Amino acid sequence: MSIMSYNGGTVLAMAGNECVCIATDLRFGEQMTTVAVDQKKVHKISDKVYVGLAGFASDAKTVLEKINFRKGLYELRENRKLKPEVLATMISNLCYQHRFGSFFTEPLVAGLDPITSKPYICAMDTIGCIAAPRDFVAVGTGQEYLLGVCETFWRENMNADDLFEATAQSILSALERDAASGWGAVVYTITKDNVNVRTIKARMD
Numbered sequence: 001m002s003i004m005s006y007n008g009g010t011v012l013a014m015a016g017n018e019c020v021c022i023a024t025d026l027r028f029g030e031q032m033t034t035v036a037v038d039q040k041k042v043h044k045i046s047d048k049v050y051v052g053l054a055g056f057a058s059d060a061k062t063v064l065e066k067i068n069f070r071k072g073l074y075e076l077r078e079n080r081k082l083k084p085e086v087l088a089t090m091i092s093n094l095c096y097q098h099r100f101g102s103f104f105t106e107p108l109v110a111g112l113d114p115i116t117s118k119p120y121i122c123a124m125d126t127i128g129c130i131a132a133p134r135d136f137v138a139v140g141t142g143q144e145y146l147l148g149v150c151e152t153f154w155r156e157n158m159n160a161d162d163l164f165e166a167t168a169q170s171i172l173s174a175l176e177r178d179a180a181s182g183w184g185a186v187v188y189t190i191t192k193d194n195v196n197v198r199t200i201k202a203r204m205d
Contacts, residue, residue, distance in 0.1 A: 003056055004055050004056065004104055004106070004126075004141075005141045005180055006030065006031060006056060007029055007030070007055070007056060007057045008025075008027055008028070008029045008141050008180030008181050009024065009025060009027065009028070009039065009041050009054045009055075009140045009180070009181055010024065010054065010139070010141055010143065010146065010171070010174055010178060010181040011023070011042065011052030011054045011138065011139050011140050012024070012136065012137075012146055012150070012167060012170060012171050012174070013052065013108055013109075013110035013123075013136065013138075014121070014136040014154060014163055014166060014167045014170070015110075015119040015121050015134060015135060015136070015163075016157065016158040016159060016160065016162070016163035017119075017158060017159060018112070018118075018119065018191065018192055019112070019159065019160040019189065019190060019191045019192075020110045020112060020119045020120070020163075021110075021164055021166075021167035021188065021189050021190070022042055022050050022052055022108070022110040022121075022167075022187075022188045022190070023042075023167050023168065023170075023171040023185055023186065023187040023188070024041040024042045024052055024054075024171075024185065024186055025041075025142070025171070025175055025182055025183065025184070025185050025202070026038055026039055026182075026183045026185065026186065027039060027180070027181055027183040028057060032180070034183065037183040039057070041053055042186065042188060044195075045067060045068070045071055045082065045087060045111075046071070046087070046111070047081065047114065048084075048111050048112040048190055048192075049082055049083070049084045049087055049109070049110075049111030049112075050109075050110050050111060050188055050190065051064070051067060051087065051107060051108065051109050051110075052107070052108040052109075052110070052139065053105050053106075054105065054106050054108070054139040054140030054141075055103075055104050055105035055106050055126075055139075056103075056104035056105060059103040059105045060103075060105040062103065063094070063105050063107065066094055067087075067090070067091060067094070070090050070094065071087070071090070074086070074090070083111075083113055083120075084109050084110070084113065084120040085113075085120055087109055087111070088109045088120070088122045088124070088130055088132070089130075091107045091109065091124065091128065092124055092128035092129070092130050093128065095124065095125075095126060095127050095128030096128040098127075099127040099128075102127050104126060105126065106123065106124065106126065106139035106140065107124055108121075108122070108123045108137060108138075108139050109121065109122050109123075111190060112191075112192060117192040120132070121133070121136070123137040123138070123139050135154050136150045136154055136170075138150070138174075140181065141180040141181055142171075142174035142175065142177070142178035142180075142181045145173070145177040145178050146171070146173075149169075149173045149174065150166075153165075153166035153169055153170050154166055160189050160191050160196075164187060164189045164196075164198070167187055168185070168187050168198075171185045171187070171200075172185065172200065175203065176202075176203060182202055182203055183202065183203075183204060184199060184200065184201055184204075185199070185200050185202055186198070186199050186200075187199075187200060
């Protein structure tokens with residue numbers, strides 16, 4: 001088994017009309033043994049900017065600490081809110097600096113521009129190569145099961161409610177098929193007015 005799938009877990013982000021959804025499962029495992037069912041894989045970095053970290057859990061924790069440190073430095077130096085594009089570049093640089101001994105985690109960034117409310121989503125590999133499509137991105141062990149389902153559910157310019165429904169149905173579909181992810185999911189719906197967090201039930205086995 002690959003070290004990237006040792007702990008399991010899946011993260012998905014979808015973009016809509018001035019809104020973004022980011023969803024993750026709750027399982028933490030050691031290979032096929034479930035250790036915990038409340039693992040947090042999506043983290044708030046700024047008011048409207050979130051990062052999802054799939055892969056090896058201890059590396060994900062290390063990367064999160066480094067992200068928060070760099071985010072604090074940026075806001076002190078620049079005296080302005082962090083944009084999701086800036087965070088993506090920051091994480092990409094961090095990963096590339098460690099390319100000869102990379103962190104075993106795939107970061108995903110989702111958020112809204114603090115001024116224009118333009119949605120931004122991107123995912124990257126272990127050495128920081130950014131893929132920033134306009135529709136959806138996924139990382140983790142359930143990625144291969146997600147992409148085809150997302151193509152079915154995603155439509156252009158969806159509002160927040162429709163985007164939540166598409167994201168929830170997509171992540172649930174992947175959790176049905178991926179043995180290394182599951183035990184429920186959390187969906188963050190980010191709009192220009194608020195961030196709505198909902199927990200949805202999935203298979204418990």
